[in-house]
Amino acid sequence: MPSTVTTTDSGGSRVGSLSLAEKARLAAFSLVALAIIALNVALTPVEVLGALFLSWGGGFGIHQVHDMVISGLLWIAVLLPFALMLYHPATG
Numbered sequence: 001m002p003s004t005v006t007t008t009d010s011g012g013s014r015v016g017s018l019s020l021a022e023k024a025r026l027a028a029f030s031l032v033a034l035a036i037i038a039l040n041v042a043l044t045p046v047e048v049l050g051a052l053f054l055s056w057g058g059g060f061g062i063h064q065v066h067d068m069v070i071s072g073l074l075w076i077a078v079l080l081p082f083a084l085m086l087y088h089p090a091t092g
Helices: 020-043 046-057 061-086
Strands: none
Touching: 020 061, 046 061
């Protein structure tokens, strides 16, 4: 038996159709995600964030691979919350 999904959303703003509690939860989640991004960028030294890209040149000595892995994990910690804020699952 085929199923169909009908929605009343006309493709407009999804936030406008949320209840007050859902809007508060969305705002709180967005603030927490932005705080995680800001803290990661502000508290991580520029050399460490750049190590993922700069270590390929060999300027980091014996800890080159170690610095690249740590830098890669930090970039994931910066980009993952941002990606989660942009993700909107399909309703239905």
